[in-house]
Amino acid sequence: MLMPTNLLKDHIEDLLDSFGEAIAISDNNGIMLHVNKKHEELTGILHKDIMGKSALELVERGVFDVVLNPEVVRTGQPATRMQKTADGRKLILEGNPILDRYGQVVLVITFIRDITKIAELKEQMSSQKELLDAFRKLQHSGGKDLEKFPRVISSRAMKKLYAQVSMLGDTDVTVLVQGETGAGKDVFARRLHEVSERSSRPFIKTDCSSIPENLMETELFGYAPGTFSGANKQGKMGLIEAASGGTLFLDEIGELPLAMQAKLLRVLQDREVVRVGSTTPRKVDVRVVAATNKDLEQEVAKGKFRSDLYYRLKVAVITIPPLRKRRADILPLARGFLGYYAHKYQRDVALSHDAEEALLAYHWPGNVRELENLILGCMITCEKKVISARDLSIALPSPEPERHEGVLLDSLDVEGKTLREILEQVEQMVIMDGMAKTGNMSAVARTLGVDRSTIFRKMKRYEGGTA
Numbered sequence: 001m002l003m004p005t006n007l008l009k010d011h012i013e014d015l016l017d018s019f020g021e022a023i024a025i026s027d028n029n030g031i032m033l034h035v036n037k038k039h040e041e042l043t044g045i046l047h048k049d050i051m052g053k054s055a056l057e058l059v060e061r062g063v064f065d066v067v068l069n070p071e072v073v074r075t076g077q078p079a080t081r082m083q084k085t086a087d088g089r090k091l092i093l094e095g096n097p098i099l100d101r102y103g104q105v106v107l108v109i110t111f112i113r114d115i116t117k118i119a120e121l122k123e124q125m126s127s128q129k130e131l132l133d134a135f136r137k138l139q140h141s142g143g144k145d146l147e148k149f150p151r152v153i154s155s156r157a158m159k160k161l162y163a164q165v166s167m168l169g170d171t172d173v174t175v176l177v178q179g180e181t182g183a184g185k186d187v188f189a190r191r192l193h194e195v196s197e198r199s200s201r202p203f204i205k206t207d208c209s210s211i212p213e214n215l216m217e218t219e220l221f222g223y224a225p226g227t228f229s230g231a232n233k234q235g236k237m238g239l240i241e242a243a244s245g246g247t248l249f250l251d252e253i254g255e256l257p258l259a260m261q262a263k264l265l266r267v268l269q270d271r272e273v274v275r276v277g278s279t280t281p282r283k284v285d286v287r288v289v290a291a292t293n294k295d296l297e298q299e300v301a302k303g304k305f306r307s308d309l310y311y312r313l314k315v316a317v318i319t320i321p322p323l324r325k326r327r328a329d330i331l332p333l334a335r336g337f338l339g340y341y342a343h344k345y346q347r348d349v350a351l352s353h354d355a356e357e358a359l360l361a362y363h364w365p366g367n368v369r370e371l372e373n374l375i376l377g378c379m380i381t382c383e384k385k386v387i388s389a390r391d392l393s394i395a396l397p398s399p400e401p402e403r404h405e406g407v408l409l410d411s412l413d414v415e416g417k418t419l420r421e422i423l424e425q426v427e428q429m430v431i432m433d434g435m436a437k438t439g440n441m442s443a444v445a446r447t448l449g450v451d452r453s454t455i456f457r458k459m460k461r462y463e464g465g466t467a
């Protein structure tokens with residue numbers, strides 16, 4: 001009779017095949033040792049095509065988009081990533097280390113789940129929740145309350161962003177919110193918190209550009225008892241610890257001094273803070289959302305932003321388009337602000353047709369903030385019941401012609417560059433723009449009529465700063 005342990009060993013592959021989840025097992029050199037049947041079904045990649053190959057090589061050849069093996073081996077900790085397949089499905093990859101008795105990683109077992117359905121359900125549930133919240137709010141206020149932030153999801157770009165936010169709400173991944181000033185980065189950071197399981201815990205916002213450099217460390221990390229004369233004797237908790245269980249929103253992350261960037265990286269990697277004047281690390285459980293209106297890639301190239309922190313932050317990126325690129329949002333936003341401030345200031349005002357046309361034609365350099373301030377200004381200064389285009393033009397600077405926002409000559413660095421170097425810049429812009437729009441290498445490759453591996457190789461080159 002077989003010993004129960006032998007029985008298990010003999011049937012380990014059948015056992016793995018019986019799981020409803022796709023499973024991939026690799027060793028600590030990243031060599032693929034086994035994938036189960038579900039993995040074949042989910043990824044469409046045959047078992048024989050990956051066995052014994054290096055996971056990194058499979059990425060380079062474009063077979064895999066993401067591998068967790070190097071990170072799990074390096075940190076000895078589980079790691080999670082999201083991936084979108086060429087046919088639009090959303091996969092979540094969760095890599096787990098298997099340790100030997102000395103605590104060294106010997107195997108990495110990665111579970112891959114198709115969460116497309118869950119993400120759709122979550123989106124439906126979150127709109128149900130919104131309705132319920134709005135209903136409760138109305139009941140609470142006797143039906144008179146109005147939201148300052150109308151849930152403007154008119155444009156396609158916004159619908160995509162809201163869907164992305166509800167999907168990211170499920171996870172704890174660090175999110176980088178990009179967008180011009182006034183585009184709504186703060187609004188989206190809060191929304192990420194609201195839709196997450198952390199919503200009942202603190203949302204702590206700190207503006208990295210407004211804290212003086214010498215106070216930044218104690219603000220973020222706190223300090224130990226007796227560190228400073230005259231300071232709180234008991235020591236003080238920093239903002240990172242204060243956000244524990246909740247979300248830490250680091251606004252204007254591009255302004256974070258380099259020394260602080262290194263410390264923040266450690267927090268993201270080790271999930272620990274060490275207060276100033278102490279050597280004892282304290283565990284923290286924060287979700288970090290960072291925002292910037294700078295091009296961090298350029299900041300990295302200039303040596304002003306650490307590339308390792310940048311790659312850590314850009315695991316999930318939300319890019320809010322400027323208002324002029326989502327004109328479908330202008331009028332719903334304008335009407336929302338009008339309703340909100342009319343209610344607040346007890347006024348009964350509306351926008352005339354030509355006022356609406358003027359709003360649509362304007363190029364909004366200050367984005368939603370500018371629109372909100374314009375409506376508020378009109379409300380306060382205009383005594384008429386209907387705001388006309390003329391009333392707006394008092395506040396509106398003369399509209400500039402729409403700038404062409406494709407590949408702008410003046411955004412190229414042409415000074416002293418050869419034609420080849422300039423063309424390389426254009427190529428990079430087109431590829432990065434495609435990636436920003438679709439987030440999908442295969443889609444970009446298809447559109448540009450090249451192989452996926454070509455896009456992959458070029459993007460690797462941009463990351464390395466050699467293009």
Ligand SMILES: Nc1ncnc2c1ncn2[C@@H]1O[C@H](COP(=O)(O)OP(=O)(O)OP(=O)(O)O)[C@@H](O)[C@H]1O
Pocket residue numbers: 148149150151152179180181182183184185186187188251293333368369372
């Ligand atoms: N989707 C939206 N719905 C309602 N109001 C919005 C929306 N987006 C932005 N706003 C309004 O526009 C103003 C600017 O938004 P927010 O502070 O989020 O921009 P930001 O991108 O963080 O700006 P900055 O880069 O200057 O920090 C806020 O007062 C907010 O009320």
